[in-house]
Amino acid sequence: MHFFDGTEYGADGALTLAARALELRAGATPRAALGKRLAAVFLNPSLRTRASMEAATTALGASPQIIQPGKDAWSLEVRKGVVMDGSASEHIADAVRVLGQYADILAVRAFPSLVDLEEDRAEPVLSAFMEHAGVPVINLESALYHPMQGLADTATWLDHLGPDLRGQPITLTWAPHPKALPASVPNQVLLSSALVGMDVTVAHPEGFELDPQLVARAEGLAAAGGGRVRITHDQAGAMKGARVVVAKSWSGFSGYGRREEEAAHRATLGGWTVDQALMDLSDQAGFMHCLPVRRNVVVSDAVLDGPNSWAFEEAGLRLWTAMALLEKMWGGAR
Ligand code: CP
DSSP: OOBSSSOTTHHHHHHHHHHHHHHHHTTOOOOOOTTOEEEEEESSOOSHHHHHHHHHHHHTTOEEEEEOBTTTBOOEEOSTTOOOOSSOOEEHHHHHHHHTTTOSEEEEEOOOOSSOHHHHHHOHHHHHHHHHOSSOEEESSOSSOOHHHHHHHHHHHHHHHOSOOTTOEEEEEEOOOSSOOOSHHHHHHHHHHHHTTOEEEEEOOTTOOOOHHHHHHHHHHHHHHTOEEEEESOHHHHTTTOSEEEEEOOOOGGGTTOHHHHHHHHTTOGGGOBOHHHHTTSSSOEEEOOSOOOBTTTBOHHHHTSTTBOHHHHHHHHHHHHHHHHHHHTTOOO
């Protein structure tokens, strides 16, 4: 089975993996996967995802291989049926067919263009991997999803809020940023929290809507799990009662085809920075961000370094959740 959007094992499976990650962090012995091989392909930069996947693979006694097309490997053509007379040296389908024979799991990071909505929704890189790998594929962040982040977030919620996350109030707030960013992380926060039945509030300025297809899916998951999803443009109001505040900047679904206009709008929204005064409106919420973060743009130093910041624990759990997932995918889990 592929791990594409983090819902593959259902709510119980996600919670079991998160609980296992907390056990591993507490010192449980990992179930070895000696002789197994993971190849991780990065089409975009990474610190946490790359380092945690590499460390988790090694900690299980398996071998990680990191490949960066266009840097230490041939640049890849992703479009189907094109005459390859441009800069790309190898078609993605061919590269993946080969890599799938060298590894037991392939993993890949591929950010969206933010230019063509239908192309981004189609996830051409992840789709090519899942079609041609012949082995399970792990999504290391794509146009729509970041399931490894979602698993670490779930483990963070479990650690702080206890085993039953149903009905726990969480607020995801849009935050300022100098650049247009993908919506994979906010999509994942929404999906992962809805999956486990949390009471999710999403706050964003007008014009920064998430993909309605994704929101509808999250609403369905939340309803099935005993939670709900609410969307608001009132950031301060969204803090009321929140036990968790997740900050992230993203580009708007409606911004496709009008990114310059969106950038001008974004430049007026500096008031959405998460600061202590905003956090004080919540129910002593823990602050989360996937990192990397622009300090004093997305979040103030005082909040990020404060006693209610869970952001660095969240990042640390990337290692343990990666180990828990690899244990399961390699057949070592209970
Ligand atoms: N949160 C996260 O995925 O970090 P990296 O982009 O550094 O991997």
